[in-house]
Amino acid sequence: xxxxxxxxxxxxxxxxxxxxxxxxxxxxxxxxxxxxxxxxxxxxxxxxxxxxxxxxxxxxxxxxxxxxxxxxxxxxxxxxxxxxxxxxxxxxxxxxxxxxxxxxxxxxxxxxxxxxxxxxxxxxxxxxxxxxxxxxxxxxxxxxxxxxxxxxxxxxxxxxxxxxxxxxxxxxxxxxxxxxxxxxxxxxxxxxxxxxxxxxxxxxxxxxxxxxxxxxxxxxxxxxxxxxxxxxxxxxxxxxxxxxxxxxxxxxxxxxxxxxxxxxxxxxxxxxxxxxxxxxxxxxxxxxxxxxxxxxxxxxxxxxxxxxxxxxxxxxxxxxxxxxxxxxxxxxxxxxxxxxxxxxxxxxxxxxxxxxxxxxxxxxxxxxxxxxxxxxxxxxxxxxxxxxxxxxxxxxxxxxxxxxxxxxxxxxxxxxxxxxxxxxxxxxxxxxxxxxxxxxxxxxxxxxxxxxxxxxxxxxxxxxxxxxxxxxxxxxxxxxxxxxxxxxxxxxxxxxxxxxxxxxxxxxxxxxxxxxxxxxxxxxxxxxxxxxxxxxxxxxxxxxxxxxxxxxxxxxxxxxxxxx
Numbered sequence: 167x168x169x170x171x172x173x174x175x176x177x178x179x180x181x182x183x184x185x186x187x188x189x190x191x192x193x194x195x196x197x198x199x200x201x202x203x204x205x206x207x208x209x210x211x212x213x214x215x216x217x218x219x220x221x222x223x224x225x226x227x228x229x230x231x232x233x234x235x236x237x238x239x240x241x242x243x244x245x246x247x248x249x250x251x252x253x254x255x256x257x258x259x260x261x262x263x264x265x266x267x268x269x270x271x272x273x274x275x276x277x278x279x280x281x282x283x284x285x286x287x288x289x290x291x292x293x294x295x296x297x298x299x300x301x302x303x304x305x306x307x308x309x310x311x312x313x314x315x316x317x318x319x320x321x322x323x324x325x326x327x328x329x330x331x332x333x334x335x336x337x338x339x340x341x342x343x344x345x346x347x348x349x350x351x352x353x354x355x356x357x358x359x360x361x362x363x364x365x366x367x368x369x370x371x372x373x374x375x376x377x378x379x380x381x382x383x384x385x386x387x388x389x390x391x392x393x394x395x396x397x398x399x400x401x402x403x404x405x406x407x408x409x410x411x412x413x414x415x416x417x418x419x420x421x422x423x424x425x426x427x428x429x430x431x432x433x434x435x436x437x438x439x440x441x442x443x444x445x446x447x448x449x450x451x452x453x454x455x456x457x458x459x460x461x462x463x464x465x466x467x468x469x470x471x472x473x474x475x476x477x478x479x480x481x482x483x484x485x486x487x488x489x490x491x492x493x494x495x496x497x498x499x500x501x502x503x504x505x506x507x508x509x510x511x512x513x514x515x516x517x518x519x520x521x522x523x524x525x526x527x528x529x530x531x532x533x534x535x536x537x538x539x540x541x542x543x544x545x546x547x548x549x550x551x552x553x554x555x556x557x558x559x560x561x562x563x564x565x566x567x568x569x570x571x572x573x574x575x576x577x578x579x580x581x582x583x584x585x586x587x588x589x590x591x592x593x594x595x596x597x598x599x600x601x602x603x604x605x606x607x608x609x610x611x612x613x614x615x616x617x618x619x620x621x622x623x624x625x626x627x628x629x630x631x632x633x634x635x636x637x638x639x640x641x642x643x644x645x646x647x648x649x650x651x652x653x654x655x656x657x658x659x660x661x662x663x664x665x666x667x668x669x670x671x672x673x674x675x676x677x678x679x680x681x682x683x684x685x686x687x688x689x690x691x692x693x694x695x696x697x698x699x700x701x702x703x704x705x706x707x708x709x710x711x712x713x714x715x716x717x718x719x720x721x722x723x724x725x726x727x728x729x730x
Contacts, residue, residue, distance in 0.1 A: 179339075180321070180337065180339055180343050180344070180345040181345070182318075183213070183318060183321075183337060183345050183347055184211075184213060184316070184347065185347065185348065186347065186348040186349065187211050187212065187213045187316075187347060187348075187349050187350075188205075188210050188211045188212065188349065188350050188351070188510055189201075189205055189210055189211070189212045189213075189349060189350065189351045189352075189353065189506060189510075190212075190213045190214075190215065190323075190333070190335050190347055190349035190351075190352050190353070191212060191213065191214045191215070191352075191353045191355055192215050192322075192323040192335070192352065192353065192354050192355060192356040192360075192361065192362045193214075193215070193216060193353075193354070193355035193356030193357060193360075193362075193478070193480065194214045194215070194216025194218070194306070194317055194319065194355075195216075195302060195355065195357060195478070195479075196228075196298060196301050196302050196305060196478075196492055196495065196496065197355045197477055197478030197479070197492070197495035197496060197498065197499050198214055198216070198353065198355030198356070198477075198478070198499070199214065199302065199305035199306060199308075199309055199317075200238070200305060200495075200496045200499035200500065200503075201353050201355060201477065201499035201502060201503050202214050202305075202309045202312075202315050202317075203242055203305060203308050203309060203312070203315075203503075204499060204500055204502075204503025204504060204507070205315075205503050205506065205507055206309065206312035206313075206314060206315035207242065207312065207647075208503075208504065208507035208511070208647065209313075209314060209507075209511075210314065210506070210507050210510055210511075211314040211315070212309075212314065212315045212316070213315075213316045213318060213347060213349070214309060214315070214316065214317045214318065215318055215321050215322065215323050215335075215337055216317065216318070216319045216320075216321070217319070217320065217321065217322040218319060218320075219319045219320050220319075221299045221302045221303050221306065222299065223297070223299050224383065224454065224455035224457075225381070225383070225455060225457045226297030226298055226299060226383065226415060226422055227297075227298040227457075227486075227492075228297075228298040228486070228489065228491060228492035228493075229295055229296065229297055229298070229399075229413070229415075229422070229489070230280050230293060230295060230489025230492075230493070231248070231293060231294045231295075231296060231301060231492070231493065232280065232281055232293045232489060232490075232493045232585050233281035233289045233291060233292065233293050233582065233585055233586060234493065234497065234585050234586060234629075235492075235493045235496045235497075236248075236291035236292065236293060236294060237289065237290065237291050237642065237700070238496060238500055239291070240290060240291050240640070240642065240643075241642065241700075242308070244304060244308055245291055247304060248294065248296070248300070248301060248304050249294055251296070251300050251303070251304055252294055252295070252296035252300055253296065253297070253300070253415060253416035253417070253420075254295050254296070254399070254414065254415075254416065254417065256282055256292050256293075256294060256295075258295075258397055258399070258417070259282075259396075259397035259398050259399050260277055260278050260279060260282040260283050260399070261275055261276065261277045261279065261396075261397070261398045261399065262275070262276045262279050262280075262398055262399060262400045262401075262402065262579055263275050263395045263396075263398040263400070263401050263402070264401075264402040264404060264545075264548070264567070264568075264571050264575075265394075265395055265401060265402070265403060265404070266403070266404055266405050266446070266553050266554045267403055267405055267443070267444060267445060267446025267447075267554075268389070268392060268393045268394070268395070268401060268403070268412075268444065268445045268446055268447075269392045269393070269394055269445060269446035269447045270394070270405070270446045270554060271553070271554065271560075271564055272394070272395050273404060273548075273553070273564055273567045273568055273571060274567065274568040274571040274572055274575075275395075276575070276576065276579045276580070278580075279399070279579040279580065280293050280295070280399070280489060280579060280581075281293035281582055281585065282294075282295070282399070285582075287632055287633050287634050288582075288586070288632060289582075289586060289632050290632055290634070290640035290642060290643075295399045297415055297422075298492060301492075318337075320339060320340065321337050321338065321339055322337070322338055322356075322361065323335055323336070323337060323338075323356065323361050323362060324336050324337070324338045324344070324361060325361075325365060326352060326361075326362060326365035326366065326474060328352075328471075328472050328473050328474060330472075332348050332349065332350060332473070333348070333349050333350070333351065333352045333472075333473045333474060334346050334347075334348050335347050335348075335349060335352055349473075350473065350510065351473050351474070351475070351506055351510075352473060352474045352475070353474075353475050353476075353477060353502065354366075354474060354475065354476045354477070354480045354481075355476075355477050355478050355480060355495075355499070356480055357478070357479045357480055358462075358479050358480070358483060360476065360479075360480035362474060362476065362480065363466060363476055363480050363481075365474075366471035366472075366474050366476075367471070368466050368467055368468050368469075368471065368476060369466065369467055370462075370464035370465065370466055370467075370483070371464060371465055371466070371467050372462065372463045372464030372465055372483075372534070373462070373463045373464070374460060374461075374462050374463075374464075375460055375461035375462070375463070375485070375541070377426070377427050377460070377461075377546075378427065378428065378429045378430070378458060378459075378460050379424050379425065379426055379427065379428065379458070379459055379460065379461070380424070380425045380428040380429070380430060380432070380433030380434075380440070380456065380457075380458050381422065381423070381424045381425075381456065381457035381458065381459060382422070382423050382425070382433070382437060382440075382441070382453055382454075382455065382456045382457070383415065383420065383421070383422050383453075383454040383455045383456075383457075384420075384421055384423070384437075384441060384451045384452060384453050384454055385419055385420050385421075385451065385452045385454055386419055386421060386441070386445075386449050386450060386451040386452070387418065387419035388419070388449070388450055389419065389421065389445060389449055389451075390414075390419065392445060392446075392447045392449075397414075398413065399413055399414075400412070400413045401413060401444075402545050402548075403443075403444040403545055404545045404548045404549055404553065404567065405443065405444075405446075405549060405553065405554065406549055407439075407443030407444075408425055408439075408440045408441075408442075408443030408444040409425075409426045409427065409544070409545035409546040409548075409549060410423055410424055410425045410426055410440070410443075410444045410545060411423070411424045411426070411544075411545065412424070412444055420454070423440070423441065423444060425440045425444075426544050426545055426546050427546050428440065429458070430456075430458035433456065433458060434456060437453050437456070438451060438453075461484075461485035461486070461541060462483040462484075462485075463483070463484060463485065463534050463537070463538045464482065464483045464534070465481070465482050465527075465530055465531060465534060466480070466481045466482065468523070469481055469522065469523040469526065469527060470519075470522065470523055475502055475522060477495060477498035477499055477502055478492075478494075478495030478498055478499070479491070479495060481498065481530065482494065482495075482530040482533070482534060483534075484533055484534040484537035484538065485537045485538060485540065485541040486537070487537055487540035487541050487544075487578060488536060488537050488540045488578045488579075488581055490533045490536070490537055490581075490584070490585075491533075491537075493585070494529065494530060494533045497526070497529065498526055498530075500699050501522055501525060501526055501699060502522050502526075504697070504698040504699055505518045505519060505521070505522060505722075506519070508721065508722075509722075512672055513671060513672040513673045513674070513721055514721055514722050515718075515721055515722035515723035516722060517594045517595060517722035517723065518595055518721060518722025519722070520594060520722070521590075521593055521594045521595045521722065524590075524592075524593055524594055525590040525593050529588055532584070532588075533584070536577075536581070536584055539577075540575075540577070540578040542574075543570075543574040543575060548567055548570065548571065550563050550566070550567060551563065553567060586629060587628070587629070588628075588629065589625055589627045589628040589629075590627035590628075590701060591625070591626065591627040591628070592627075593627050594719075594722070595703065595719060595720050595721070595722050596626050596627040596701075596702075596703055596704070596719075596720070597626055597703065597704040597710075597716055597719050597720065598626055598627075599625070599626050599705070600706075623688070623689055623690025623691070624689045624690055624691055624694055624702045624705050625702060625705075626702055626703070626704060626705060627701060627702065628701065628702055629700055629701055629702075630642075630645075630652075630694070630696050630700050630701065630702055631688065631689065633685060633688060635680075635683070641678075641680075642700055644678050645676070645678065645696055645700065646674065646675070646676030646678075647674065647698060648673065648674025648675060648676065648698060649668065649673055649674065649675045649676070649695055649696065649697060649698070649703070649720070650675070650676045650677075650678055650695070650696045651664060651665065651675060651676070651677045651678065651693065651694070651695055651696075652678050652680060652689070652693070652694040652695075652696060653677060653678065653679045653680060653681055653692070653693060654680050654681060654683075654685050654686045654689055654691070654692050654693070654694070655681060655686040655692035655693075655707070656681070656692045656693055656707075656708075656709075660709060661677070661693060661709060663709060663713045664693075664695075664709060664710070664713040664716070664717070665677060666713075667713040667714040667716070667717045668717050670714070671714070671717050671718065671721060671723070673717055673721050689705070690705075691705035691706055691707055692706070692707045692708070693705065693706055693707070693708075693709070695716070695720060697720070703720040704716055704719075704720060
């Protein structure tokens with residue numbers, strides 16, 4: 167099918183929609199917009215259909231944009247724009263405090279949480295605390311700045327039909343008017359109530375938590391002077407009145423709170439007392455919005471049907487504890503975006519698209535499991551007698567609470583292994599490392615999916631370990647938009663057969679010669695092929711015997727390289 171250039175301005179009418187586009191994205195939340203940015207930066211024409219005219223500030227939802235997502239924003243050259251828009255700078259705080267109330271006793275504290283502190287050269291961008299709507303508004307702006315990308319709001323996807331050559335998507339406005347747009351591929355990024363998921367017959371599998379929660383946003387300019395614990399990005403309140411998680415949205419008195427175990431009717435009826443119970447003092451608060459929710463631990467039974475793919479909340483749901491949901495969805499969008507672009511541009515093969523589910527499903531599964539584990543110990547589970555007593559019994563109860571909190575909650579707030587050390591192993595488009603055979607005393611080989619714990623050097627399928635190449639210059643800043651061959655230790659020109667094989671296959675490949683920097687020991691190999699998503703596709707000390715087979719494997723053409 168043919169595609170057309172699409173206007174980059176928001177479209178008010180169905181009649182303004184293009185008749186055809188390379189990729190249609192259903193859902194213009196952060197995940198759908200991230201997919202559009204990944205595609206649009208690779209010159210793929212893309213139409214995003216989103217029912218909401220404006221981004222709502224009433225429900226901030228995700229507030230943790232993690233290190234890995236910030237690395238993608240850096241790659242898109244918008245990390246600084248995002249930080250400038252965030253109401254709280256990273257310097258505001260790097261702490262999470264557990265307390266009996268904002269004005270009460272401090273029970274425990276974690277610092278350097280959620281990737282908010284740099285760790286040497288492990289990553290180039292710290293995490294950022296910001297309401298979801300800040301990221302969403304920025305991504306809307308970026309999408310409309312990209313030639314060939316269109317954000318159409320006030321519309322929704324209602325029906326999907328496909329054949330081997332195209333997908334026909336029915337788009338509807340609020341008045342019931344309809345238009346049909348033909349696309350080469352459709353991405354369902356339309357959230358938990360995904361019409362795309364329903365249309366392809368996919369469904370969630372998993373559990374629903376039994377305990378409800380009641381979220382609110384409120385304005386209370388006089389609250390900060392009552393807080394005894396100093397700035398923090400989150401306060402976990404442990405008491406019988408309002409077991410809760412809460413924190414500032416800005417420095418001007420706007421707060422969010424999640425009252426744990428509170429059903430909607432009770433929450434709305436007792437909103438003021440819930441806030442005062444968490445604060446520990448009378449509070450003059452104006453409720454701005456409420457957001458009741460119940461945690462879900464679910465994965466869709468399949469991520470793909472023909473030319474239709476699911477990503478983000480349309481594909482997986484997890485409890486918010488640890489801040490992984492949105493960030494996992496951004497990872498979906500990046501993985502799928504560059505692969506679709508490669509196929510549309512002619513150098514990616516069918517196995518590249520098949521690898522989306524093979525690579526992302528284990529990640530999604532682990533995130534759901536880790537977030538569910540984090541939910542096992544909440545403020546409701548930490549309440550105990552005498553916690554607020556100014557007695558020896560109270561001191562003992564608070565010391566016991568501190569020990570339990572440090573034991574049970576540290577993994578939730580220091581989860582960079584889960585964020586940075588995921589490895590797509592096995593993957594149909596990654597060349598595995600040679601099997602060295604059984605080693606004396608060795609543990610069993612790598613298990614499928616993400617691997618816990620930082621690993622030395624580069625691994626096939628793993629994120630390229632980060633290094634600084636100069637002040638403010640990350641190795642990631644020097645990678646090309648397609649594949650990149652890092653040359654760390656090899657005779658001059660010896661890598662040319664690999665470059666030539668890539669050229670013959672039409673694979674965009676940049677060569678980054680880092681031999682003078684003595685990084686061989688850091689990466690554990692002399693040559694590394696790095697994908698557009700900064701994951702290692704192949705690494706070795708010598709050129710492969712069959713360079714063309716390696717190139718075919720990593721571009722999804724399915725041919726296996728010869729060994730030896």
